[in-house]
Amino acid sequence: MPYYLGLDCSTQSFTAILIEVEESRRDVVYRDSVLFDRDLPHYRTHHGVLPSPDPGAALSPPAMWAEALDVVMARLARAGLDLARLSAVAGSAQQHGTVYVGHGARGRLSSLESDRPLAEQLAGVFSRTASPIWMDSTTGPECEAITTAVGGAAALARVTGSRAFPRFAGPQIRRFAKTEPESYGATRRVHLVSSFLASLLIGGDAPLDPGDASGMNLMELATGTWWPPAVEATAPELERRLPAIVPSDTVIGRISRFWRARYGFPDCGVVAWSGDNPCSLIGTGLVEEGPVAVSLGTSDTIFGLMREPRVDPSGEGHVFGAPTGDFMALTCFRNGSLAREAIRDAAGLDWAGFSLALQATPPGNGGALMLPWFEPEITPAVERPGARRLRLDPLDHAANVRAVVEGQMMAMANHSVWMGVRISRIRATGGGSNNPEILQVMADVFDAEVQVFETSNSACLGAAIRAAHADLAARRTPVSWAELTRDFVTALPDSRIGPRPDAVRTYAALRHGYAAFEAAER
Numbered sequence: 042m043p044y045y046l047g048l049d050c051s052t053q054s055f056t057a058i059l060i061e062v063e064e065s066r067r068d069v070v071y072r073d074s075v076l077f078d079r080d081l082p083h084y085r086t087h088h089g090v091l092p093s094p095d096p097g098a099a100l101s102p103p104a105m106w107a108e109a110l111d112v113v114m115a116r117l118a119r120a121g122l123d124l125a126r127l128s129a130v131a132g133s134a135q136q137h138g139t140v141y142v143g144h145g146a147r148g149r150l151s152s153l154e155s156d157r158p159l160a161e162q163l164a165g166v167f168s169r170t171a172s173p174i175w176m177d178s179t180t181g182p183e184c185e186a187i188t189t190a191v192g193g194a195a196a197l198a199r200v201t202g203s204r205a206f207p208r209f210a211g212p213q214i215r216r217f218a219k220t221e222p223e224s225y226g227a228t229r230r231v232h233l234v235s236s237f238l239a240s241l242l243i244g245g246d247a248p249l250d251p252g253d254a255s256g257m258n259l260m261e262l263a264t265g266t267w268w269p270p271a272v273e274a275t276a277p278e279l280e281r282r283l284p285a286i287v288p289s290d291t292v293i294g295r296i297s298r299f300w301r302a303r304y305g306f307p308d309c310g311v312v313a314w315s316g317d318n319p320c321s322l323i324g325t326g327l328v329e330e331g332p333v334a335v336s337l338g339t340s341d342t343i344f345g346l347m348r349e350p351r352v353d354p355s356g357e358g359h360v361f362g363a364p365t366g367d368f369m370a371l372t373c374f375r376n377g378s379l380a381r382e383a384i385r386d387a388a389g390l391d392w393a394g395f396s397l398a399l400q401a402t403p404p405g406n407g408g409a410l411m412l413p414w415f416e417p418e419i420t421p422a423v424e425r426p427g428a429r430r431l432r433l434d435p436l437d438h439a440a441n442v443r444a445v446v447e448g449q450m451m452a453m454a455n456h457s458v459w460m461g462v463r464i465s466r467i468r469a470t471g472g473g474s475n476n477p478e479i480l481q482v483m484a485d486v487f488d489a490e491v492q493v494f495e496t497s498n499s500a501c502l503g504a505a506i507r508a509a510h511a512d513l514a515a516r517r518t519p520v521s522w523a524e525l526t527r528d529f530v531t532a533l534p535d536s537r538i539g540p541r542p543d544a545v546r547t548y549a550a551l552r553h554g555y556a557a558f559e560a561a562e563r
């Protein structure tokens with residue numbers, strides 16, 4: 042009757058989900074979240090990010106993620122569950138963020154004192170105390186340099202799954218090595234957020250999985266190994282600073298003595314952590330090619346499983362490794378929930394009022410359009426932030442609510458054509474999928490049936506399922522992905538929303554106008 046723990050370190054919060062996997066009973070038995078701004082205010086983050094005068098910069102303190110891990114583990118230990126049943130832990134983390142640790146890290150992590158808080162013991166471990174995260178867009182010149190050195194954008198995309206993107210780890214590492222060579226020199230290991238947190242759990246130096254390593258512009262997708270031309274083009278002596286890459290299903294170690302002594306965790310396995318999007322693929326049950334998921338979170342993403350890696354010729358999308366050993370296609374939009382919130386707040390509305398504004402306005406908004414680029418955008422690449430409006434009165438609150446949602450959905454539909462699938466069914470997830478009015482726009486724009494899956498955290502649920510899959514396989518009692526996800530991943534009852542033919546026709550025409558407006562404003 043084992044328990045499996047999934048952990049997720051996202052942009053704004055840290056979540057734990059515990060599942061129970063038995064022959065007759067498969068259930069989520071516990072959920073909890075720490076919100077960085079609210080629960081760890083001493084790090085002074087805003088939406089999980091450190092304030093900066095540079096609109097392109099986005100950094101977060103890795104010590105905050107470590108402290109959040111300590112807090113969720115403490116709360117879980119106090120929840121009255123029989124933790125002796127815990128068999129394995131796996132994790133999910135926001136992708137692309139890099140964590141730089143110095144030479145003393147290994148010794149420190151293996152000798153943590155169980156009577157002292159974790160974060161306090163990490164003082165001096167980091168060779169860089171603020172980690173650039175996926176929202177950072179300061180590395181344009183580094184992207185160009187790496188692209189040129191490896192023989193162009195098409196070559197980089199063909200081998201690694203993506204052309205160079207400012208938020209990817211490789212360009213970020215290059216910038217750090219160039220601007221702070223001494224601190225780079227003092228760096229023993231460059232982790233991603235996922236392998237850093239896994240290292241804290243095992244009290245050692247954790248590897249990466251191909252799902253997260255493919256978000257670096259450094260890994261050869263076909264083999265799951267570092268690609269020497271990209272590694273050499275990125276920073277001096279980088280190869281020895283990179284973690285190993287292991288298959289996602291690897292049990293990478295046991296939970297360290299620190300956690301056992303501090304909170305009474307049993308001697309349980311730790312499974313390789315992955316990125317939040319690869320974990321969400323599992324948490325939305327996408328273990329076959331065909332259906333896609335749309336996650337409406339801090340970032341909005343659209344993704345689906347791919348058997349063969351078909352890279353995006355337009356260079357906008359990504360191909361990552363999938364936890365199943367396959368691949369996944371993904372397009373990421375930076376202006377997700379924070380853009381919806383900006384419009385909601387400007388209109389002085391709550392979410393119920395936001396829904397009413399959508400109900401009160403017609404599909405197509407009478408031709409009024411908004412490019413929702415409140416922050417620099419990833420897809421399409423837009424450096425100069427600021428929402429752009431066409432035939433849209435900034436003071437017409439209801440029309441602006443509709444325009445932000447329609448803009449986001451049309452951008453998503455236009456920029457996912459490269460995936461090469463006719464999208465007829467969408468699994469919606471993430472906080473924004475709580476809102477049926479937003480989902481109606483999604484259904485109409487995509488001409489697809491939308492169903493809501495895990496709304497709060499599909500990445501964390503996916504991590505828990507990954508822990509179960511890997512642990513059961515290691516114990517020679519494997520359970521297939523299809524079976525495991527079928528039991529945990531179900532559409533919410535009565536959440537099915539179908540496309541409305543009139544609205545579908547409106548958007549089919551308007552999508553061209555939106556694409557033209559976008560092209561003119563980039």
Ligand code: XUL
Pocket residue numbers: 052134135136137175208256316317318340342373
């Ligand atoms: C994906 C991406 C974001 C982050 C944060 O490429 O940048 O989705 O993983 O969630």
